[in-house]
Amino acid sequence: MKIFVFIKQVPDSGSVLRIQDDESWVEEDKLVFTANESDSYALEEALLLKEAHGGEVIACTLGPERSRQVLKDALSKGADRAIFLHDASFDNLDCNGLAKVFAKVIENEQCDLVLCGLQADDTGEAAVGPMLAEELHLPHVTMVVQTELLDGGLKVKQELEGGWFRQVETSLPALLTIQSGINKPRYASLRGIMAMKKKELRELTAADLGIPSTELAPMQTLQRIYVPVKTKETVYLEGAPEEVVAQLVDKLANEAKVL
Numbered sequence: 001m002k003i004f005v006f007i008k009q010v011p012d013s014g015s016v017l018r019i020q021d022d023e024s025w026v027e028e029d030k031l032v033f034t035a036n037e038s039d040s041y042a043l044e045e046a047l048l049l050k051e052a053h054g055g056e057v058i059a060c061t062l063g064p065e066r067s068r069q070v071l072k073d074a075l076s077k078g079a080d081r082a083i084f085l086h087d088a089s090f091d092n093l094d095c096n097g098l099a100k101v102f103a104k105v106i107e108n109e110q111c112d113l114v115l116c117g118l119q120a121d122d123t124g125e126a127a128v129g130p131m132l133a134e135e136l137h138l139p140h141v142t143m144v145v146q147t148e149l150l151d152g153g154l155k156v157k158q159e160l161e162g163g164w165f166r167q168v169e170t171s172l173p174a175l176l177t178i179q180s181g182i183n184k185p186r187y188a189s190l191r192g193i194m195a196m197k198k199k200e201l202r203e204l205t206a207a208d209l210g211i212p213s214t215e216l217a218p219m220q221t222l223q224r225i226y227v228p229v230k231t232k233e234t235v236y237l238e239g240a241p242e243e244v245v246a247q248l249v250d251k252l253a254n255e256a257k258v259l
Helices: 037-053 065-077 095-109 128-136 190-196 241-254
Strands: 002-006 009-011 033-035 056-062 081-085 113-117 140-150 153-159 165-171 174-178 200-204
Touching: 002 037, 002 095, 009 065, 033 037, 033 065, 037 056, 037 065, 037 113, 037 140, 037 174, 056 065, 056 095, 065 081, 065 190, 065 200, 081 095, 095 128, 113 128, 128 140, 128 174, 140 165, 153 174
Parallel strands: 002 056, 002 113, 056 081, 081 200, 113 174, 140 174
Antiparallel strands: 009 033, 140 153, 153 165
């Protein structure tokens, strides 16, 4: 079984975020970066499946030069090889662009299972996984908290709202987005760190993948990052019950815009 795992490098949750003067993004020069939490669980699930059933685990990330570290960590933990997507044309990709790039990589690999974290800790969009599955025409299950390999397929436990779960069976190849807490991610051993140095870490550009830059033009752009202004206003409604209800409905519909 060939398992592909996508890992994103994000600011550590303990980092202090400071917005740039032009409000285009946060100041990154003083941030500590680490692997996205749910991606770490996805990697561990891939390693557990490999140890139980055999196969190969390929880790992949896209980002600036510093992102290479998450691949080294994945190789140290047991991934067999890694692919680093590094190109200036990959800067400022939206979810659609990311899905197109990742799909091209996977098409060249012909893998059996694709694992992604549920969502990125920095943007929290939770969109790349399902969009990638659509690009690849693969069945997919989101918010997975348990996996079981079947003969020719996969059985997973999916988390729903309100504390509910359901069992889903799917054919392979397939894509899963993994929920944090599905397992206990391992630490890299000294032996693993030494072995990492001999494993393949391949760097690919847009030209290597045969993707024209015109296909990567973002469909959405980030306009501004700012701290919301905290405002509070207390309004007292007076009159008979019928009058108060009418005033309340009017304010909810025309001022708060929630009706």
